[in-house]
Amino acid sequence: MPPRPATNRQIRLKSRPAGMPSAGNFEIADAPMPAAGDGAVLRRTIYLSLDPYMRGRMSDAESYAPPVAVGDIMCGHTVSQVVESRNPDFRVGDFVTGYDGWQQFAVSNGKDLRVLDPKSAPISTAIGVLGMPGMTAFVGLMDIGQPKPGETVVVSAASGAVGAIVGQLAKIKGCRAVGVAGSPDKCRYVVDELGFDACVNYKTDDLAPALRAACPGGVDIYFENVGGRLFAAVLRVINRGARIPLCGQISEYNATADPGGPNLRPLLIKRAMIKGFIVSDHPDRAPAFLKECAPLVKAGRLKYREDIVEGLDKAPAALIGLFEGRNFGKMLVRVSADPTRT
Amino acid sequence: MPPRPATNRQIRLKSRPAGMPSAGNFEIADAPMPAAGDGAVLRRTIYLSLDPYMRGRMSDAESYAPPVAVGDIMCGHTVSQVVESRNPDFRVGDFVTGYDGWQQFAVSNGKDLRVLDPKSAPISTAIGVLGMPGMTAFVGLMDIGQPKPGETVVVSAASGAVGAIVGQLAKIKGCRAVGVAGSPDKCRYVVDELGFDACVNYKTDDLAPALRAACPGGVDIYFENVGGRLFAAVLRVINRGARIPLCGQISEYNATADPGGPNLRPLLIKRAMIKGFIVSDHPDRAPAFLKECAPLVKAGRLKYREDIVEGLDKAPAALIGLFEGRNFGKMLVRVSADPTRT
Numbered sequence: 001m002p003p004r005p006a007t008n009r010q011i012r013l014k015s016r017p018a019g020m021p022s023a024g025n026f027e028i029a030d031a032p033m034p035a036a037g038d039g040a041v042l043r044r045t046i047y048l049s050l051d052p053y054m055r056g057r058m059s060d061a062e063s064y065a066p067p068v069a070v071g072d073i074m075c076g077h078t079v080s081q082v083v084e085s086r087n088p089d090f091r092v093g094d095f096v097t098g099y100d101g102w103q104q105f106a107v108s109n110g111k112d113l114r115v116l117d118p119k120s121a122p123i124s125t126a127i128g129v130l131g132m133p134g135m136t137a138f139v140g141l142m143d144i145g146q147p148k149p150g151e152t153v154v155v156s157a158a159s160g161a162v163g164a165i166v167g168q169l170a171k172i173k174g175c176r177a178v179g180v181a182g183s184p185d186k187c188r189y190v191v192d193e194l195g196f197d198a199c200v201n202y203k204t205d206d207l208a209p210a211l212r213a214a215c216p217g218g219v220d221i222y223f224e225n226v227g228g229r230l231f232a233a234v235l236r237v238i239n240r241g242a243r244i245p246l247c248g249q250i251s252e253y254n255a256t257a258d259p260g261g262p263n264l265r266p267l268l269i270k271r272a273m274i275k276g277f278i279v280s281d282h283p284d285r286a287p288a289f290l291k292e293c294a295p296l297v298k299a300g301r302l303k304y305r306e307d308i309v310e311g312l313d314k315a316p317a318a319l320i321g322l323f324e325g326r327n328f329g330k331m332l333v334r335v336s337a338d339p340t341r342t
Numbered sequence: 343m344p345p346r347p348a349t350n351r352q353i354r355l356k357s358r359p360a361g362m363p364s365a366g367n368f369e370i371a372d373a374p375m376p377a378a379g380d381g382a383v384l385r386r387t388i389y390l391s392l393d394p395y396m397r398g399r400m401s402d403a404e405s406y407a408p409p410v411a412v413g414d415i416m417c418g419h420t421v422s423q424v425v426e427s428r429n430p431d432f433r434v435g436d437f438v439t440g441y442d443g444w445q446q447f448a449v450s451n452g453k454d455l456r457v458l459d460p461k462s463a464p465i466s467t468a469i470g471v472l473g474m475p476g477m478t479a480f481v482g483l484m485d486i487g488q489p490k491p492g493e494t495v496v497v498s499a500a501s502g503a504v505g506a507i508v509g510q511l512a513k514i515k516g517c518r519a520v521g522v523a524g525s526p527d528k529c530r531y532v533v534d535e536l537g538f539d540a541c542v543n544y545k546t547d548d549l550a551p552a553l554r555a556a557c558p559g560g561v562d563i564y565f566e567n568v569g570g571r572l573f574a575a576v577l578r579v580i581n582r583g584a585r586i587p588l589c590g591q592i593s594e595y596n597a598t599a600d601p602g603g604p605n606l607r608p609l610l611i612k613r614a615m616i617k618g619f620i621v622s623d624h625p626d627r628a629p630a631f632l633k634e635c636a637p638l639v640k641a642g643r644l645k646y647r648e649d650i651v652e653g654l655d656k657a658p659a660a661l662i663g664l665f666e667g668r669n670f671g672k673m674l675v676r677v678s679a680d681p682t683r684t
Binding site for chain 2: 062063064227246247248249252258259260261262263264265267268269270271272273274275276277278281
């Protein structure tokens with residue numbers, strides 16, 4: 001195990017962004033190394049997950065969770081290794097997943113941690129395909145989308161952490177899976193590697209005809225991640241009784257004026273349904289999710305791609321890149337070396 | 343019974359409107375009086391229902407039902423009296439409800455008719471509170487809204503045929519009922535006569551503060567009839583888990599350009615749901631609707647108000663008035679005298 005430094009590097013929210021976040025909204029600070037008091041667990045962060053919801057936490061606009069306070073450590077899911085334990089539930093060397101945020105080390109009583117078995121799946125999957133993003137795909141698709149064999153499922157941000165899982169699960173459920181992504185490489189990956197039936201490039205394709213061509217039988221489920229003109233275009237090709245799990249609208253998170261939305265007449269004509277959901281409301285679904293998806297990951301039937309930047313200091317730029325669609329796959333920061341990958 | 347004229351006056355669709363319909367889109371014609379062939383029932387129209395959905399039938403834009411062809415009789419629910427019957431299921435003098443459209447007489451094999459008992463409820467209610475509009479309120483509120491005691495239900499077009507029933511049913515279910523209507527008279531009626539807890543005047547009130555004041559506990563169900571800026575304003579005060587039955591968006595039916603819609607971020611933050619519905623999909627709910635609502639009407643607990651114009655020729659202007667909010671209550675045309683009201 002590498003030596004423990006004297007300080008704990010953290011990235012804190014320095015100011016609230018107006019529009020797209022910039023490096024200046026973050027502050028890099030070296031805090032004193034925390035100590036593990038009685039009953040506590042000290043761990044070193046290995047992976048930090050970067051996710052679109054973080055834009056909401058940087059803002060003080062109303063959302064489903066309180067914002068990160070200015071001056072506080074940025075929040076985020078993490079995979080870590082225990083370096084000191086005064087808690088019988090954790091041993092030094094254990095890999096754990098938690099919500100430690102943008103810092104190199106964290107300490108707590110361990111109630112917020114889950115021990116990982118690095119033999120059952122790569123530890124980084126605990127914050128990816130088998131973590132919050134994968135479960136978001138599972139809950140939105142299965143519980144709201146309720147896919148039936150033969151139906152067509154469209155998912156935006158299809159090469160991303162959530163979209164990739166939505167489309168592969170849709171295929172496993174017997175559906176036609178159509179992705180929407182932002183580059184030829186991403187579209188090729190979605191079709192050739194992930195096995196989607198088609199993928200529309202929203203940056204270059206004429207959306208309405210491209211969607212019609214990719215979905216000759218119309219759209220039964222649209223897993224909505226992006227908002228904007230794609231959402232409006234998909235609404236025009238939904239089928240009667242369509243279901244739209246509303247997971248996110250990343251194209252609008254940095255808007256400085258009300259971006260409005262699509263006219264909802266198609267919902268009426270097609271007796272369709274849109275339902276917003278937040279995965280953290282559904283911890284009861286975690287066992288079903290892991291029971292179904294962990295074996296699929298192990299068998300290689302649920303593929304995932306990670307886009308890893310090296311070093312905590314790169315996190316701000318990587319998060320900004322996420323809003324610009326520069327990532328290709330699940331965005332992770334390797335905060336320290338992963339001892340399971342050598 | 344009044345003498346049968348030599349001709350049957352009809353109002354036909356002359357041309358498709360662009361934007362608001364005008365008198366010139368309709369054609370008044372005197373067709374030959376139809377005869378009742380073997381097995382047929384000839385009836386005289388007493389009441390014709392005018393409803394917002396008719397705008398959709400005048401247009402050839404995609405909708406949930408085929409348009410009225412140019413040159414065809416305008417469609418519509420009717421209450422009629424049998425004047426000639428060669429069908430054992432109907433006797434001369436019977437009151438029936440059907441879908442005979444904008445004409446003085448109609449003939450059919452009777453399969454499209456239901457006999458009314460004028461002793462159990464005024465015959466006009468068969469196309470109002472106990473007909474399609476009432477059942478629309480029932481299905482949307484009960485099946486999609488799923489009201490629970492103590493919740494707040496907001497309904498737009500609250501003094502209209504559907505909205506009035508939504509709010510009264512909401513009160514019966516133990517909810518707080520808040521209406522939105524377009525004049526002080528309508529708002530007074532909604533509160534004083536129908537028993538809503540509050541009513542917002544969308545023409546004069548500042549919507550956001552008025553809604554907040556009328557709904558101190560937020561909005562759990564919004565029964566959406568109108569679209570436009572009211573819809574956007576209500577979205578900003580919905581509660582977590584809100585349900586929005588999407589019944590209509592009358593303010594947008596005459597739009598000549600895409601009116602867009604509200605930003606849907608509140609749906610995500612509040613895990614809320616919008617679901618479009620068309621009452622004609624739910625004939626299975628008619629028995630439950632009548633079982634619950636017919637006794638309420640009889641007991642005077644489900645009140646209704648009719649706005650009746652006299653004579654078929656007035657139907658075009660009355661329909662246009664509906665889109666301008668000029669009606670006050672369920673819009674009906676008295677095509678011929680109602681023998682039950684003397």
